[in-house]
Structure formats: structure tokens, C-alpha cells
Amino acid sequence: MPHPLHEVVQHLKEGSVRTAYHLLHGLSYDRKTQTKEYVFADALKKKLDFNYIEQANVYLGKYDDEEDSQIDIFDVLTKVSLFTYSYQIANPLLAQYITEKGLAEVAYMDLGLGKGSQAIAVMQLVAKSAHPPQKFTVIGLEPVPTSLEAAGAAIREAGKDLPFAVDFVGISKCAEDLSWEEWQDLQQRFGGKVTINAAYSLHHIVSEPHEGDERDRVLRQLYLLNPLGFVLLEGNANHNIDDFFQRFQNCWDLYGNCFDMVDALEQLTDEEKVALKIGFFGREIEDILAEDEMANRHERLEPLSIWAERLVQAGFYLKKDLPDLPPVTHPTLTVRQYRGYVGVEYNHHLLVGVIAAQVNKYNS
Numbered sequence: 001m002p003h004p005l006h007e008v009v010q011h012l013k014e015g016s017v018r019t020a021y022h023l024l025h026g027l028s029y030d031r032k033t034q035t036k037e038y039v040f041a042d043a044l045k046k047k048l049d050f051n052y053i054e055q056a057n058v059y060l061g062k063y064d065d066e067e068d069s070q071i072d073i074f075d076v077l078t079k080v081s082l083f084t085y086s087y088q089i090a091n092p093l094l095a096q097y098i099t100e101k102g103l104a105e106v107a108y109m110d111l112g113l114g115k116g117s118q119a120i121a122v123m124q125l126v127a128k129s130a131h132p133p134q135k136f137t138v139i140g141l142e143p144v145p146t147s148l149e150a151a152g153a154a155i156r157e158a159g160k161d162l163p164f165a166v167d168f169v170g171i172s173k174c175a176e177d178l179s180w181e182e183w184q185d186l187q188q189r190f191g192g193k194v195t196i197n198a199a200y201s202l203h204h205i206v207s208e209p210h211e212g213d214e215r216d217r218v219l220r221q222l223y224l225l226n227p228l229g230f231v232l233l234e235g236n237a238n239h240n241i242d243d244f245f246q247r248f249q250n251c252w253d254l255y256g257n258c259f260d261m262v263d264a265l266e267q268l269t270d271e272e273k274v275a276l277k278i279g280f281f282g283r284e285i286e287d288i289l290a291e292d293e294m295a296n297r298h299e300r301l302e303p304l305s306i307w308a309e310r311l312v313q314a315g316f317y318l319k320k321d322l323p324d325l326p327p328v329t330h331p332t333l334t335v336r337q338y339r340g341y342v343g344v345e346y347n348h349h350l351l352v353g354v355i356a357a358q359v360n361k362y363n364s
Contacts, residue, residue: 004023004027005024005027005037005040005041005044006252007023008020008023008024008027008044009044009245009248011023012244012245013245017048020048021048024041024044024045024048025045027041029041031274031278032270032274035259035273035274035277035278035282036255036256036259036277038278039255039277039278039281039282039285039286040252040285040289042282042286043282043285043286043288043289043290044289046286046290047289047290073275073276073279073280074114074115076268076272076275076276076280077276077280078117079265079267079268079272080261080262080265080268080276081265081330081333082258082261082333082344082346082351082352083352085326085328085330085333085335085344086199086233086344086352086353086354087118087121087199087233088326089322089325089326089335089342089344089354090197090199090231090233090354091118091121091122091125092125092324093229093231093319093322093354093356094108094122094125094195094197094229094231095122095125095126095129096229097195097227097228097229097231097356097358098122098126098133098136098195098228098229099126099129099130099131099132099133100228101228102131103133103193103228104133104134104135105133105134105135105137105193106126106133106135106136106137106193106194106195106228107136107137107138107139107190107193107194107195108122108123108136108137108138108139108194108195108197109139109140109141109186109190109194109195109196109197109225109227110138110139110140110141110197110198110199111141111174111175111196111197111198111199111201111202112141112142112198112199112200112201113140113141113142113147113148113151113170114142114147114151115147115150115151115154116138116140116150116151116152116154116155117154118197118199119138119140119151119155119197120154120155120158122197123136123138123155123158123159123162123166124158124162126164127162127163127164132162132163132164133164134164134165135164135165135166135167136159136162136164136165136166136167137166137167137168137169137190138155138166138167138168138169139169139171139186139190139194140152140155140168140169140170140171141171141173141174141175141178142170142171142172143172143173143174143177145172148170148171148172149170151170152168152170155168156168174201174204174205175198175201175202175205175218175221175222176205176206176214176217176218178221183221183224183225186225187224187225187226190225191224191225191226192226192228193228194225194227194228195227195228195229195230195231196222196225196227196229196230196231197230197231198230198231198232198233198234199233200233200234200235202215202218202232202234202307203234203235203239203240203299203300203301203302204298204299204300205218205300206297206298206300215310216310216313216314219310219311219313219314219316220314220315222314223314223315223316223359226359227358227359228358229356229357229358230311230316230356230357230358231354231355231356231357232307232311232354232355232356232357233352233353233354234301234302234304234307234352234353234355235254235301235351235352236254236301236303236304236343236350236351236352236353237250237251237253237254237301237302237303238250238301238302238303238306239251239288239297239299239300239301239302240300240301240302244289247288247289248289251285251288251289253349254301254351255281255284255285257346257347257349257351258281258346258351259277259281260346260347261332261346261351262276262277262281264332284299287299304338304341304343304350304353304355305340305341307341307355308339308340308341308355311355311357315359316357316358316359317357317358317359317360317361318340318341318355318356318357319356319357319358320339320340321337322337322342322354322356325337325342332346332347333345333346334348336350338350338353340355341353341354341355342354
């Protein structure tokens with residue numbers, strides 16, 4: 001028997017909007033004990049509400065009665081093994097790219113700096129290398145000014161304990177919003193000595209139909225920086241499509257697994273679980289389902305295989321084998337090597353992954 005919410009979507013697919021509306025509003029789910037159904041039903045209600053007001057980017061607003069903005073809930077995400085494993089894979093790769101040529105001055109460019117915690121972790125790994133650089137510049141792109149300011153302060157403070165000089169260049173923009181002059185400036189100042197990190201950020205890039213593909217344009221600009229290496233972390237799903245019904249199914253599959261995973265985490269309190277499922281994943285689900293227009297949606301995941309193709313098209317060579325993968329002790333998580341990337345699976349479902357690439361074919 002199909003799930004009632006799937007019945008709602010089927011009625012929509014058949015054009016029976018009124019039937020779908022009444023069926024949906026006849027369903028009732030408990031916010032704390034039936035969170036997945038509650039969140040998906042809420043997103044569908046907002047889709048069918050003709051008075052629904054277009055919202056700003058999901059990362060810049062509030063969600064219902066959750067006190068923390070989504071950028072703050074990332075602190076809770078550090079307890080989620082699915083994501084911590086992806087960082088345990090990515091950070092040593094970034095440190096390797098930064099140090100392997102033995103340059104005296106290096107730069108680390110983060111395309112979604114947040115509060116700077118990953119940048120600090122990479123700096124600390126570089127400090128432990130056999131031949132650390134003399135100067136380390138962090139280039140942080142972060143559209144939220146308060147987060148950018150906090151990240152800069154945290155990075156400078158952490159740099160006081162490291163064996164190299166630390167500089168910080170903060171840019172309060174997303175990568176796709178950089179002007180040609182800004183790209184040229186980055187190339188002149190840091191070209192050939194920068195390592196690039198994009199952790200769960202590039203899937204927010206929106207492409208307008210008349211502009212060509214904005215994601216490919218950004219990746220090409222990153223390639224032209226002649227980076228020492230590029231590490232990309234992303235979720236594995238396809239929400240970057242017009243078809244609402246396929247998008248709903250893809251969304252249900254991905255976040256259903258994420259909700260199950262969060263429920264099984266003993267290190268999270270019940271309040272933290274609800275905060276993640278409603279205040280974090282719930283906002284993403286709302287964005288994916290409530291908006292039909294491509295330009296109005298910001299949560300636009302693509303399969304990891306598509307990101308690998310985009311990187312190759314931009315000129316990068318993929319690092320085919322990633323050695324020294326972290327040991328996995330979690331009973332339901334697996335780290336698996338795929339062609340061109342490493343995936344982190346939950347109950348054999350590929351949810352997130354890491355791609356490493358460079359401009360030269362060496363050690364690929």
C-alpha cells in the first residue's frame with residue numbers, strides 16, 4: 001500500500017490538485033515522533049498554498065520556531081558520523097595538496113567557509129607535516145557577513161599556535177558572484193599556489209537558462225587559478241531537475257535515509273535530532289519541493305558522477321585512488337572507493353562523497 005504522502009503526489013501528477021489538497025490537509029503527523037512525514041507534509045502544504053510567499057536563500061533565514069539559523073545547526077552536524085567521515089577523507093587530501101610541492105607560501109581557498117572550522121583543521125594538519133610552509137593564506141568565501149567575520153577571527157587566533165604566518169582574505173560573496181576582475185586578482189595573487197576546498201557548497205549554484213551552465217563556468221574559473229589541488233564534498237542525489245515528481249522521489253529517498261541515520265545516533269539528544277531534522281534537513285526539503293522554478297531553488301544536489309564529469313570537462317584530472325581512507329567503526333556506515341570519487345554509504349545507500357582533482361595528470 002503506497003504511503004499517504006505518495007498518494008498526494010500521485011494525485012498531483014494526475015492533475016487532481018483539489019483531491020491532493022484535501023487528502024494532504026486530512027493527514028496529521030506528530031512533529032517529534034513522525035518527523036519525516038511531518039516535514040514532507042509541511043513542504044507539500046506550502047507548495048499547494050497559493051498565498052505562499054517566496055523566501056530568501058534557505059541559509060539566510062529562520063525556519064518555523066527553531067531558534068538557531070541553519071548556519072548554527074552545523075555545530076550539531078559535527079556529531080553526525082556520515083559527515084565527519086567525509087571530512088576525515090577530505091582534510092588529509094587538502095593537506096597533501098598544500099604541502100607536497102614544498103612551497104614556502106601557500107593558499108587555501110574555501111568556497112563555503114562557514115565559521116572556519118574546516119580551514120582550521122586543515123591548517124593544523126599542514127602544521128604537522130614534515131615541511132610546513134612559511135606562510136599560509138586562507139581565502140574564505142562566505143555570503144553571511146557575521147559568519148565571515150567570526151571565521152576570520154577564529155582563523156587568526158588559531159594561527160598564533162602554528163609554525164607559519166597565517167593571513168586571512170575574506171570575501172563576502174559566493175563563487176558564482178565573483179566578477180571577472182575579482183577572478184583575475186585571485187589568479188595574479190594566488191595562482192599556482194592555492195588549494196581549493198568546496199564542502200557542500202557548490203550545489204547551491206543556480207544557472208539561469210540564458211546564461212549557460214553557471215556551475216561549469218565556476219569550475220572553469222577555478223581551473224584557471226592553476227590550483228595545486230581541488231577537493232569537493234557533496235551529497236549524492238539529483239534535485240537539479242525540473243520534474244517535480246522525480247524530484248520528490250529523489251528527495252524522499254535521500255532524506256529518508258538521513259532521518260533514519262539521525263534517529264539511530266545515540267550521541268544526539270532528542271532536541272538535537274529534532275533540530276537537525278526540522279531546522280536543517282527540513283528547510284532543505286522545503287526548498288526542494290515547494291518551489292517549481294529552477295531559479296528559485298537553492299538546494300540542487302547532483303549525483304557525484306555528474307560532478308566528476310563536470311570537473312573533467314573543466315580540465316581537471318581526477319585522483320583515481322585515494323589511499324589511507326579512515327577506518328570505519330560505525331555499524332551502518334561504509335566508506336567505498338568508486339570510479340573518480342570516494343563515497344560514504346549508510347546501509348549501502350550512497351549519501352555523500354569526496355572528489356579529489358588536480359590540473360596536472362601526475363599522481364592522478
